[in-house]
Amino acid sequence: MDNMYDNPVNVGFKIPEKVSLKAKQERTIVKIAEVEAGGSDIIIIAGPCAVESSEQLFETARAVKSGGAKILRGGAFKPRTSPYSFQGLGEEGLKLLAQIRKETGIPVVTEVMDTRQVELVASYADMIQIGSRNMQNYPLLKEAGRCKKPVLLKRGMMATIEEFLLAAEYVLSQGNDQVILCERGIRTFETSTRNTLDLSAVPMLKHLTHLPVIVDPSHGTGLRWMVPAMSKAAVAVGADGLIIEVHNHPEKALCDGHQSLSLDEFSQLMTDLKKIAQATGRYIS
Numbered sequence: 001m002d003n004m005y006d007n008p009v010n011v012g013f014k015i016p017e018k019v020s021l022k023a024k025q026e027r028t029i030v031k032i033a034e035v036e037a038g039g040s041d042i043i044i045i046a047g048p049c050a051v052e053s054s055e056q057l058f059e060t061a062r063a064v065k066s067g068g069a070k071i072l073r074g075g076a077f078k079p080r081t082s083p084y085s086f087q088g089l090g091e092e093g094l095k096l097l098a099q100i101r102k103e104t105g106i107p108v109v110t111e112v113m114d115t116r117q118v119e120l121v122a123s124y125a126d127m128i129q130i131g132s133r134n135m136q137n138y139p140l141l142k143e144a145g146r147c148k149k150p151v152l153l154k155r156g157m158m159a160t161i162e163e164f165l166l167a168a169e170y171v172l173s174q175g176n177d178q179v180i181l182c183e184r185g186i187r188t189f190e191t192s193t194r195n196t197l198d199l200s201a202v203p204m205l206k207h208l209t210h211l212p213v214i215v216d217p218s219h220g221t222g223l224r225w226m227v228p229a230m231s232k233a234a235v236a237v238g239a240d241g242l243i244i245e246v247h248n249h250p251e252k253a254l255c256d257g258h259q260s261l262s263l264d265e266f267s268q269l270m271t272d273l274k275k276i277a278q279a280t281g282r283y284i285s
């Protein structure tokens, strides 16, 4: 019988088989078009919370690309707490993402919320995102596991590390090992930040799995001014990448403007991050 303590460390649970370092010793490199995550390069994903218009997307995309972002983010289907909030542009948003990719060559990641839309979203995106609220949507995880695109899996806001790994295991168990894990903050008793960004999840996950681990300091804090500090900290603890919300006019954003960096703030942060990366023996190219 398997011993639950038959782990690299005694974490008190059995590491799911396919995501474990026991199953695969070398680290998985996730390929998003030509971009490789999980190697020595630290991958920066940046862009607006939601695709709002072609002007907003294109201006933001060009700026983050020239600042060194390797992948563009932008939600077309948005999981909003209120049904009256902007829900995203839907397929029109996907088309805009595909258009900017065609023009600039930057790969794009966008969220899928519904099993019935996995095929549609995967046909436009270079990587599909499963959001925090859907981390335990098992039919969606299985569908993502059957699709041929890499999957950015965000930690559920109430999920333990074990539950997070089991969610990733669902995707791998369907034959797709191209999974990036994303720490995006969890709910605690703390109210001064939107979530509590659990940076200890980074070394823990990297200790337990072969999958790349990235951090979302935007949803992790909910505060624009805090994003640079937590981005630097995330790189310092060994994250393989960051996903950062950036908007050409944060004050006018239809979604999460208060936690979005301006184009100038993003550019300054990239300069600072390169130094931290280098100090840890890694690169932001």
Ligand code: PEP
Pocket: 049, 075, 079, 111, 130, 131, 132, 133, 154, 184, 216, 219
């Ligand atoms: C997002 O990245 O757009 C998002 C909705 O994040 P999360 O699922 O982590 O809340």
Ligand code: MN
Pocket: 049, 050, 219, 245, 255, 256
């Ligand atoms: Mn957001």
